[in-house]
Amino acid sequence: MPKDSGIGASSKRREDIRFLTGEGKYTDDINLRGQAHVFFLRSDIAHGTLDSVDTDAAAVMPGVVKIFTGADFEAVGSIPCGWQVTDKHGEVMQEPRHPVLAHGKVRHVGEPIAAVVAETLEQARDAAEAIVVNITDLPAVVNMKDAVKEGATKVHDDLTSNLCYDWGLVEENKDAVNKAFEDAAHVTTLELINNRLVANPMEPRVAVGDYARGTDEHTLYTTSQNPHVIRLLMGAFVLGIPEHKLRVVAPDVGGGFGTKIFHYQEEAFCTFAAKACNRAVKWTSSRSEAFMSDAHGRDHVTKIELALDKDNNFAAIRTDTYANMGAYLSTFAPSVPTWLHGILMAGNYKTPLIYVNVKAVFTNTVPVDAYRGAGRPEATYQLERLVDKAAHELGVDPIALRRQNFITEFPYATPVAVEYDTGDYHATMDKLEEMADRAGFETRRKESEAKGKLRGFGVNCYIEACGIAPSNLVGQLGARAGLYESATVRVNATGGLVVMTGSHSHGQGHETSFAQVVAEMIGIDENMVEIVHGDTARVPMGMGTYGSRSIAVGGSAMVRATEKIIAKAKKIASHLLEASESDIELKDGAFSVAGTDKSVAWGDVTLAAYVPHNYPLADIEPGLEETAFYDPSNFTYPSGAYACEVELDPETGQVTIERFSAADDFGNIINPMIVTGQVHGGVAQGIGQALLENCAYDADGQLLSASYMDYAMPRASDLPFYDVDHSCQTPCTHNPLGVKGCGEAGAIGSPPAVVNAVLDAMRSGGKDVAHIDMPVTPARVWAAMNG
Amino acid sequence: MTKVTMTVNGKAASGDVEGRTLLVEFLREDLGLTGTHVGCDTSQCGACVVHVDGEAVKACTIFAVEADGAQVATIEGQAAADGTLNTIQQAFQDHHGLQCGFCTPGMVMSAAALLKDNPKPTEAEVRHYLDGNICRCTGYHNIVKAILAASGQDVASIAAE
Numbered sequence: 001m002p003k004d005s006g007i008g009a010s011s012k013r014r015e016d017i018r019f020l021t022g023e024g025k026y027t028d029d030i031n032l033r034g035q036a037h038v039f040f041l042r043s044d045i046a047h048g049t050l051d052s053v054d055t056d057a058a059a060v061m062p063g064v065v066k067i068f069t070g071a072d073f074e075a076v077g078s079i080p081c082g083w084q085v086t087d088k089h090g091e092v093m094q095e096p097r098h099p100v101l102a103h104g105k106v107r108h109v110g111e112p113i114a115a116v117v118a119e120t121l122e123q124a125r126d127a128a129e130a131i132v133v134n135i136t137d138l139p140a141v142v143n144m145k146d147a148v149k150e151g152a153t154k155v156h157d158d159l160t161s162n163l164c165y166d167w168g169l170v171e172e173n174k175d176a177v178n179k180a181f182e183d184a185a186h187v188t189t190l191e192l193i194n195n196r197l198v199a200n201p202m203e204p205r206v207a208v209g210d211y212a213r214g215t216d217e218h219t220l221y222t223t224s225q226n227p228h229v230i231r232l233l234m235g236a237f238v239l240g241i242p243e244h245k246l247r248v249v250a251p252d253v254g255g256g257f258g259t260k261i262f263h264y265q266e267e268a269f270c271t272f273a274a275k276a277c278n279r280a281v282k283w284t285s286s287r288s289e290a291f292m293s294d295a296h297g298r299d300h301v302t303k304i305e306l307a308l309d310k311d312n313n314f315a316a317i318r319t320d321t322y323a324n325m326g327a328y329l330s331t332f333a334p335s336v337p338t339w340l341h342g343i344l345m346a347g348n349y350k351t352p353l354i355y356v357n358v359k360a361v362f363t364n365t366v367p368v369d370a371y372r373g374a375g376r377p378e379a380t381y382q383l384e385r386l387v388d389k390a391a392h393e394l395g396v397d398p399i400a401l402r403r404q405n406f407i408t409e410f411p412y413a414t415p416v417a418v419e420y421d422t423g424d425y426h427a428t429m430d431k432l433e434e435m436a437d438r439a440g441f442e443t444r445r446k447e448s449e450a451k452g453k454l455r456g457f458g459v460n461c462y463i464e465a466c467g468i469a470p471s472n473l474v475g476q477l478g479a480r481a482g483l484y485e486s487a488t489v490r491v492n493a494t495g496g497l498v499v500m501t502g503s504h505s506h507g508q509g510h511e512t513s514f515a516q517v518v519a520e521m522i523g524i525d526e527n528m529v530e531i532v533h534g535d536t537a538r539v540p541m542g543m544g545t546y547g548s549r550s551i552a553v554g555g556s557a558m559v560r561a562t563e564k565i566i567a568k569a570k571k572i573a574s575h576l577l578e579a580s581e582s583d584i585e586l587k588d589g590a591f592s593v594a595g596t597d598k599s600v601a602w603g604d605v606t607l608a609a610y611v612p613h614n615y616p617l618a619d620i621e622p623g624l625e626e627t628a629f630y631d632p633s634n635f636t637y638p639s640g641a642y643a644c645e646v647e648l649d650p651e652t653g654q655v656t657i658e659r660f661s662a663a664d665d666f667g668n669i670i671n672p673m674i675v676t677g678q679v680h681g682g683v684a685q686g687i688g689q690a691l692l693e694n695c696a697y698d699a700d701g702q703l704l705s706a707s708y709m710d711y712a713m714p715r716a717s718d719l720p721f722y723d724v725d726h727s728c729q730t731p732c733t734h735n736p737l738g739v740k741g742c743g744e745a746g747a748i749g750s751p752p753a754v755v756n757a758v759l760d761a762m763r764s765g766g767k768d769v770a771h772i773d774m775p776v777t778p779a780r781v782w783a784a785m786n787g
Numbered sequence: 788m789t790k791v792t793m794t795v796n797g798k799a800a801s802g803d804v805e806g807r808t809l810l811v812e813f814l815r816e817d818l819g820l821t822g823t824h825v826g827c828d829t830s831q832c833g834a835c836v837v838h839v840d841g842e843a844v845k846a847c848t849i850f851a852v853e854a855d856g857a858q859v860a861t862i863e864g865q866a867a868a869d870g871t872l873n874t875i876q877q878a879f880q881d882h883h884g885l886q887c888g889f890c891t892p893g894m895v896m897s898a899a900a901l902l903k904d905n906p907k908p909t910e911a912e913v914r915h916y917l918d919g920n921i922c923r924c925t926g927y928h929n930i931v932k933a934i935l936a937a938s939g940q941d942v943a944s945i946a947a948e
Contacts, residue, residue, distance in 0.1 A: 016880040019888025020872060020895065022822015022862035029821035122807070202826045202834060202889040202923050254824075254889030255923050287827035507887030507924045677883045677929060684926030708831035708921070716917035716927040721910075721945055746926075 002672075006520035007737075010673035013512045014527075015505075024252045027206035027223045028284050035208065035280035036065050038273065039124035040266070041114040041131055042292065043106035046142070046364040046701025047155070048135035050106055053114055058130040063123030065277055067131070068115045068269070070103030076272065079265055080237040081329040082229075084478040085338050085360070088168035093360070095164075096156040098328040100238070100265045100272070106135060107155055107327035108364050109703050110292025115269055117277055121284070140701030144301060144322040144361040155327055155362040164325050164334065164360035169342040169416055177355040180316035184307035188390035194378045195774045196299035196324070196695040197688075198711060199371045201506075203254025204285040205294060209270030213278060217245050220271045224250040225260045225504050226544020229481065231536050233263040233331070239272055243536075246271075250534040253506035257685070258370040259294045260506065261546045262331035266293070291706040296695055297371020299324035300337065304382045306390050314405045316353040317345060319382065323360045326367035333369040334360060339477050340375030340465070340547075346414035347383040348425045348461040348639060349405040354415045364701040370546065372685055372747040376464055384460035384752035388759075389770065398756070399438075402461055403429060410730075418465065420637045422730035423665060425461060429641045431663040432459070435723050436643035444645070444658075445764065454648040455658070456761025462749035463639045466548035466741030469632035484631035485549070486540040487558040489518070489565050491624035493610035495603035496528045499561075502542010503554030504533050508678065508743065510550060513671040514558060517737065521562050523589040524602055540627055548741030551670060552636045552732065559736045560628035568624060569605045575616045576600045576608060636732045636740040640664035642683075644753035648761040653782030655758055657687060661723045662749065667731040667740035675742045679724045682746020688714040689747075690754035694775050712775070791855045795820065796864025804851045811835045811846035813854075814861060822862040822892050826921070833920030836893040836900075837861045843900035845919070862892035865899070875899055875937045882942070884933035886924035893920050898934045907938050 003009040018024050055067040079098040086092055102113045114131050118124035139153045146152060147162040155162055168174065181187060208221040218241055224230050227248040234248075235241040253260060266283050273281040285293065300323050307316040323337035342356035373380075387405075391398035406425040413419045441457050448455035468474060471482035486502040499518060503510060515529035532538055542554070566586055573591035574581040583594045592599035608615055609624040645659040662679055669675050692712035696704040705711040731738030751774060758776050762769050762785060769784045792801040795818060802817040814820045814837070823846055826834035835846040838860040865873050872880065875898050885891040894917070901908060901916045908916065913931050922930060936942045 012880055013883065015888070016885060017872070019885055019891050020862075020876040020879055021866050021870075022820065022892055024822070024888050026821075026824070026889065028825070029815075031816075122805070200923055201887070202832060202921065203824070203887065204826065252888065254826075255887040257923070284825075287829065287832070509886070673883050677886060677925060680926035680928045681886065681924045682926075685923070707829045708827050709829050713831075713921050713923070714926075715921065716914040716931060717911075719914075719927050721928055721931070722926065 005526055006516055007670055009516060009671065011512050011516055011526060011671055013509045015509065015511045026203055026252045026254055027208065027221050030208050030221050032208060032210055032280035035282050036117045036119060036277060037121040037124050038115050038117045038270065038281050038283045039121060039128050040112040041116065041128045042289070043102065043109060043111045043113055045106055045135050045137060046109050046140040047138040048106050049138065050102055050104055050113065051134040051136055054132040055114060058116060058127040061123065061127035061130055063119035064127045065117040065119065068101060068273065070099055070101040073100040074103065076100055077238040077240070079263060079268065080233050081334065082233065082331045082480045083335040084480065085165050085167055085334040086478060087165040088171050093165035093334055094159045095329060096159055100268050108366050109701060110366055112265060117273055117281055140364045142363055142365065142697050142699055142701050144324055144363060147361050147363055148359060155364055162362040164362055167338050167358045169356040173353060173415060174355045177316045177318050177353045180353050181305065181307045181318065184315055185310040186308045186394060188306045188386060188393055189303070190386045190389055190771060191303045192382065192385060192771060193773045194298045194300040194302065194381055195689060197297045197371055197693050198291055198695050199257040199259035199294060199297055200713060201255030201257055201260065204287055204290045205260065205264065205266065206284045207267045207270040208280060208282045209274035210280040211274040211278065217247065218271055218275065219247045219249065220267055221249045221251065222267050223253050223260050225253065225256040225506055225546055227504065227534055227536050228502065228542050229544055230263050230267060234268050234271060238268045247537045250504060256506040257372045258297065258374055258546060262295050262369055288707055291711065292366055292703055295330040295367050295369035296326065297368065298378060299368050300378045302382050304386050306386050308390065312394060312396060312401060312404060314349050314351040317351050319345060319356045321358045323358055324365065324368050325360050325362050326365045327362060328367050330367035330369035333367060335478065336370050336375040341379050343416050343418045344376050344379035344463060344465060345383065345416050347380065348407060348463050350407045352415060356416065365697055372682065373744040374547065376744065377748045377751065380460070380462045380748050381752050385755060385771070388756045399429065399459055418635065421634060421733045423637060423639045424728060424730050425639060427728040428639060428663040428665050431725055431728055432641040432643055432661055435661040435663060435725060436659065448647050454650055454761040454765040456646050456648065456757040456759065456764065457643065458753045458755065458757030458760055459641065459643045460749065460752035460756060461639070461641045462745065463637060464548065464745050464748055465635040465637060467552035467632055467636050468547050468549065469553065469635060471631050481543065483543055484629050485553040485557040486542045486627065486629050487554065487561045488540050488625065488627040489561040491565060491606050493607050495606045498530045498532055499558055500532045500539040501554050501558055502539055502544065503550040504545040506545065508545065508550060509671070509674045513551065513674055514555065516670055517555060517558060518562050521559070522566065522602060523587055548743035551737065551739045552735055552741045553630060553632055555737055555739060556632065556735045557628050557630035560630050561626045564626035564628060565624060568620060571616065571620055572605045572608050573600050576604065576614065633734045636667065636735065638664060638666050638740040638742065638745055640745060640749055642749040642753045644757040646754065646757040646761055648758065648781065650765055650785055653778035653785065655691060655776055655781060657720050660720055662725070662746065663728060664726045664742065664745055665728045665730055666726050666742045667729055668738040669726060670739065675726060676724050678742045679746040680722055682744060683722055683750045684714050684719055685747045686750025687719060687754055690751040690774050690776060692718065692775050789852050791851050793854050793857050793859050795859045796861060806850065806852065808851045809847050810849050810851050810854050813851035814846060820861050820863050824889055824892060826889065831921065833893040833897060834890050836896040836920065838896060838900065843897055862895060865895060878933040878937035882929045882933040882936055884925065884929040890920060890922045894922065894930055898937065901934065902938055907940060910935065
């Protein structure tokens with residue numbers, strides 16, 4: 001019987017009411033009295049020397065308040081990078097300066113050159129057209145492999161080359177891995193591209209800077225997944241504003257998917273300009289700007305090899321990846337192809353020897369950083385395409401080959417630096433085979449063939465690593481931040497309580513699911529619990545939401561703080577009940593003395609805490625408010641198996657998704673409805689990557705896909721109903737809720753299943769194609785079928 | 788500047804606008820009706836769908852002056868006066884048809900227009916109709932399900948939300 005409240009219940013989302021009635025408060029809905037508007041003049045050239053920026057004519061246009069150029073920011077810090085990778089030789093990565101406004105050179109299409117602040121956005125835009133910019137074109141560096149050739153044009157003149165770092169995991173294993181390949185009975189090799197994507201949350205980025213001269217206080221309203229991180233990076237490294245004078249607010253945020261983690265120039269600009277202009281300054285990104293200024297995702301080029309012994313056991317994996325950093329290092333960019341990618345290369349399999357090499361490369365393109373899954377989709381795609389190819393080459397069933405090599409004993413220390421705590425990969429595969437009705441596939445294939453279509457079945461497994469931690473380890477790996485989470489639980493006198501969480505919800509429904517946890521712990525109605533997030537003035541220092549960390553890390557902090565509340569409340573109850581504290585039990589919102597009918601209600605205890613007339617003042621302080629910071633001892637490791645069935649029209653190359661099944665192990669589940677919705681959205685993004693989406697540049701560094709007319713976003717008619725299950729649950733062993741994280745799994749687990757299904761369909765049509773790159777467009781399929 | 792007058796959610800509204808002012812800008816900035824959202828600049832995403840004289844219109848595709856004298860309905864006017872959600876809004880909540888909420892006003896307004904013309908649409912008809920509304924969060928599963936449910940059709944056989 002499903003629960004109707006608390007942990008495990010599909011409680012309806014309370015936040016829906018405001019979103020369904022137009023009362024959501026997004027950053028663009030904020031208009032401050034007297035605010036001015038900024039329009040950024042952006043480079044339309046990928047690479048060139050910025051010879052002059054003449055603002056004289058623009059400055060006298062109607063409504064213009066002030067025009068800024070790179071020269072105005074010479075005394076301001078560089079937009080910082082939050083992760084320093086050490087390369088395979090023990091040297092730190094090359095780290096270029098990243099100016100707020102371009103200075104000296106432009107390095108990608110979309111880089112801001114000048115900023116016009118005016119009374120209205122229209123006036124700012126009109127004035128920007130009157131700015132005269134002289135740029136001398138330089139050869140654009142676009143292709144990664146060309147970029148690292150001897151003598152290539154450098155994106156940054158002060159760096160030694162376009163190579164940010166050359167990283168190996170684990171470098172000491174390299175010789176043993178190579179030896180295993182020499183000894184292998186079979187080697188499968190695959191070269192593939194993980195296509196560049198744009199995250200495209202439906203809400204474009206917005207920043208509103210405000211400054212109170214009377215108190216010297218700055219406020220930034222911004223579309224961020226982690227307002228404290230923005231406050232720290234921008235305050236400490238860019239503008240030199242102490243944190244107690246800088247408030248960052250991220251109100252309702254319309255989706256993030258990673259691209260709203262990062263600290264962007266526009267945030268620093270609006271904060272800086274609000275003081276310089278002595279009035280609020282607002283920037284709202286257009287979608288066209290978003291395409292050329294939001295950090296992009298993926299963009300890896302990889303060669304991966306699998307060595308198998310004579311019994312088809314995996315003996316070794318070797319990879320060689322080029323990862324595009326774009327023109328500058330976005331906040332967490334260096335970590336994505338390394339510590340979020342290399343460590344997942346074991347996947348679900350007991351491969352004893354693995355060596356991962358990654359070369360991170362600067363190009364004249366928009367910076368690339370984390371996008372839903374961030375490194376893990378790239379690892380999964382390589383591995384799961386490779387295993388499928390190996391099965392096909394060996395003439396064995398792809399599921400059987402996977403099962404034969406599954407890790408079955410936990411904890412399991414991989415050869416790529418991490419230890420999986422729990423999992424049951426056979427269980428999720430069993431569930432998947434049942435959901436996907438593989439037995440009925442041949443019948444469905446015949447039905448498709450009767451219509452002149454080809455039908456294919458593809459499967460893949462995935463392993464995910466969520467809630468990156470602990471802080472002391474990630475510090476050793478190069479993180480310039482901690483990765484704990486915070487929560488303050490403030491109980492009111494009348495028993496209701498407010499949780500201030502350092503996590504941030506931008507669609508994940510924390511206001512509902514977090515309340516379910518606290519309500520369950522105390523035994524009170526969910527509606528007595530309010531969740532507050534997204535405001536550095538209200539919430540203790542927190543790291544925000546990304547990497548599927550919210551419930552595993554933020555939820556754990558909230559549990560710890562609530563445990564402190566309960567412990568203190570029990571002391572108060574024991575006083576009120578005149579009983580020993582050790583005899584006090586909390587159940588259904590009441591404290592009772594074990595073995596008696598004596599009890600006191602939750603509300604009586606909370607009232608006593610704030611009206612301490614009958615209260616143990618000699619032993620404990622009045623009040624009921626506790627804070628906890630939680631730093632996990634390990635990542636969590638969700639896993640699963642996904643299956644996709646496609647129909648392919650050989651006449652046109654058009655591929656349609658006919659069935660999609662997802663069997664996930666997320667450990668314990670707080671709200672099944674929300675978890676299922678997270679998988680739906682992730683799968684849709686994965687199918688989008690596999691079939692539709694591609695961020696394209698031409699050889700001159702021009703961005704070819706800079707609007708929804710050119711970048712193929714998945715629409716309702718591109719997608720099916722999904723069959724999603726999370727009944728296989730191996731709870732995480734090291735956090736109090738036994739939860740793992742579900743936000744990215746769908747995007748990580750779906751692309752290989754789609755491509756494997758397409759290749760299966762093509763084979764059934766007599767075309768044995770070893771690989772096809774994403775997006776699997778009709779043109780690519782048709783060419784492969786007819787090539 | 789040109790004076791425009793229209794009826795928005797049953798109330799008279801007027802203002803002075805530039806010729807280039809879009810209806811969505813007039814609604815958001817002049818009338819403070821920020822429930823209608825702007826998600827793109829090429830009339831693709833549908834976050835700004837409102838009803839103009841009963842027809843679903845992307846409010847970024849028409850100028851405010853073109854709506855002079857029109858009856859305009861926005862997301863703010865969809866619930867009952869006492870705040871009770873209408874059938875479509877309630878179905879979206881019941882079936883988890885929204886996550887970040889940004890595309891939601893446009894989705895609800897498009898769904899209302901669809902169901903007015905086609906009270907019992909098929910799944911394929913719903914998906915086809917929503918081609919002008921992009922959602923990045925839900926994968927559309929629960930949006931389609933919510934709209935089918937709002938039309939009074941049984942959605943129990945569709946995989947869980």
